[in-house]
Amino acid sequence: MDRKAEKILNRIVQNGYRRTNARQAIVTALVNSAGHITADDLADNVREKEPHIGRMTVYRTLELLCELGVVRPIFQGTGAAHYILMDNGGHHHLICNRCHNVMEFEECSAAMVMEKVAKQFNFHISSHLLELHGLCEECNEISSHQ
Ligand SMILES: [Zn+2]
Ligand SMILES: [Zn+2]
Ligand SMILES: [Zn+2]
CATH class of the missing domain: 3.30.1490.190 (Ferric-uptake regulator, C-terminal dimerisarion domain)
Structure with a gap:
């Protein structure tokens, strides 16, 4: 697994959350997006490989990652928020x-x-x-x- 994804998953565990297969797939897809992606596009990417992961799981995981300071939403012009990686500070x-x-x-x-x-x-x-x-x-x- 990607080192960056590994670091983020460690952060999830350190904060008392479980490292589930779904979270692993979502974090990997997020890192592969080069750190700029809408929630819907992320859900599409994840579900392309792992169709059993529900969209709600993707949205909830994004919320968790926001809370942990790993990502944050930004708004550029009109349209849906982009989630960007903040893992390097x-x-x-x-x-x-x-x-x-x-x-x-x-x-x-x-x-x-x-x-x-x-x-x-x-x-x-x-x-x-x-x-x-x-x-x-x-x-x-x-x-x-x-
Ligand atoms: Zn210009
Ligand atoms: Zn950026
Ligand atoms: Zn800076």
């Missing part, structure tokens, strides 16, 4: 205002800001989502030629 997006392209980036220099805010509010941060909004390279070029 952070998730970072560049979002274009014009073409709505979402780009991922890994390197994060928000640590100092987070430390300061955490201290100020006596808040324990478990994960963060950083979204930077603006124009992508292509759209920026178009608007500078107009």
